Amino acid sequence: MTKSDNDVVVTGIGLVTSFGVGQAPHVAMLTGSATPAVNVDSEICAPYPVHPLPEIDWKDQIPKRGDQRQMENWQRLGVYAAGLALDDAGVKGNEDICSTMDMIVAAGGGERDIAVDTMIINEGLERSDREILLNEKLTTELRPTLFLAQLANLVAGNISIVQKVTGSSRTFMGEEAAGISAVATAYARILAGQSTHTLVGGAFVAERRDILLMLEAVHALSRGARAPLWDRAAEDDGGMVMGSAGAFLVLESRAYAETRGAHIYATISGVEGDRGKRDEGRLEKRLGRLFADAGFEGGEGDVVFSGATGLTALTKREADFVKQAFPDTPLRGYTGITGHAMEANFPSVLRLARWRSTTRHRSLSSMTVKDR
């Protein structure tokens, strides 16, 4: 691949999953010879297994307790992972670079106040004037700060406050697609010279029943014991196992990175995403086009990292397609070991793919498809 000034390069990686914090546990997991020891908790949200947050000392990236208190875990995780990525890129605290750095965050919704929700529902069981009850309780029981802990764009807002990234701030929503579009947009802007350096990523906390409820509304979740990604039973089991993850990347134009002497981990050569009907082979046709548009040919040393949801039938179709289209290319379903991280799902795979490829080559083709 010929190098050019506007190539989009990866210079900072911040990742937290159930395996741990930062590079070491993930590199060990990816490059170790043994099967990774998966961290799954079957109790905390039973009967749904989830890959929980690892132990995190928030003050490592969010030094002020006042800042920590303004957030719940989902926002903390985003701010923390963003800090890891900035550290890794060697730009944290560099005012010139951070104050001109663009930012795109893929975000979902924040924590509910479970105690208040329970109180309202329980009292509502005895009352016929539920709307009045609602006004009564909401005006007296809601914490003012909770609103800000719930707002989608306040992950980015808190990153601005704590990590001082203020070039621009955009928040994308829409579940998995948000993570894909965030990276795709950051990539396209740098490639076109609209941005020189961008922080991009997302966070997701799996051990939250209020979030699981959204998915169980369509029976998407796996119940009982966790099964391997490619082999989840269809009977009464949706197949999704959610996993906590915070994942951020610092992307730069090659020229910007080289001028400041940054270490370049990898080059991104394409990011594609799509949606649509899946019947009559449309899914397979779309996947084929996305791989081609992202410039992935399945050559020697290439790996396909799949962020398949685990939804039983769809995941199998994706695997069948990849095996048929790229018979010599290893397929790794990382959601099988980290869990599905919704908005942070696609950002996570990029980081994992990068570390996996340390022993391979420096070019990173990435593609994905919204898979639900």
Next chain:
Amino acid sequence: MSSKFTDHLGRPLVAVTGMGVVTSLGRGLKDNWERLTAGVSGIHGISRFPTELLSTRIAGTVDFIPSDPNPVARSYAFAEATIEEALEMAGLSGDFDAPLFLAAPPVEPEWSMRFNLGDRAPPPKEDNDVYVRFLAAMREQADPAFHEAVMFGSISERIADRFGTRGLPVTLSTACASGATAIQLGVEAIRQGRTDKAMTVATDGSVTAEALVRFSLLSALSTQNDPPEKASKPFSKDRDGFVIAEGAATLILESLEAAHARGAKVYGIIRGCGEKADHFHRTRSSPDGGPAIATIRAALEDAGLGIDSLDYINAHGTSTPENDKMEYSALKAVFGDELMPSIPLSSNKSMIGHALTAAGAVEAVFSLQTMLTGVLPPTINYINPDPTIDLDVVPNTARNASVSSVLSSSFGFGGQNACLVMTREPS
């Protein structure tokens, strides 16, 4: 290096070829514009839910477009109405076949849905167990309608299916700047050469009791409930908060060259976009207005315009004590003490309230309409001017003026700032 179809930096000029709008004043550009320029307010007492015990009992809700009673369904219905209008104006039919950028509210389940779930869930067993019980009820019986009503991507999925947009739609939220950000993303995509056209939509149908209470707890809302139409009074001395509202707007963006090639009518040019984040506070802007100043300057620079070439400003003008003061000082810093009082500026929010996610796009449509018609909509309820804010706010009645360039500002919670500069089509 600039040709007929490119700007001062040689980038493709981005034309607006279709517009659609819904606010509390009505459906469609014609009705909205008539009322807006007549100084009519769309703010009214809330009838969607009981307002007993609430300190704010007024809003600019949109109650005349039928939909299921939840924020996703409402937001979609408003968006759909404006997309239909914009496509018709643009003379486009069939699959749109280009990217969609949607500003949509971060939604939560309606409380009626939670109550229904509670009714079919097992009884309380331990403290704080309501989501355990909700999940048990869902295991018993799935509820796809609940799922659709709580997924952030639902609105864009529906739009993509209905109008045949291309690729993965982008759903975004930059709080009160969202509408402007959606337009900015569309402009960027066309400048990147990724597409000749884009559909940019912003919609907000999220006024619920809980949303109202949350903003009230932050002391952001006006409590001057009586009479409702007088509550929103941007730049007035007795302003006490914004009036929450709903609405939607769609702009069809096309490269000017592509618009000409297909003989489309051009309603204006999105000439420049600026943005800058603030790290001062979660809800308050930097007291020195630094990020707002940088945002306005970035938009002018992107547009290639100097401070003396702006004819009118469509202000963010929320009617909160803090925003209006900060916005004034930012404008003064950019345009200077001498120039600023001579640039007319008005706040649509005095009449339509603050449509949050939709506001930036709604106001962009009205900015373009200002240029097209040569009428500046007024800032109504301007009875007691704030003596510390020295601006020509087009007080109370509309004014005729020839306008060929407009700045539209949006500033939001979470340090969000975005500005757009719009001009007429170059002759």
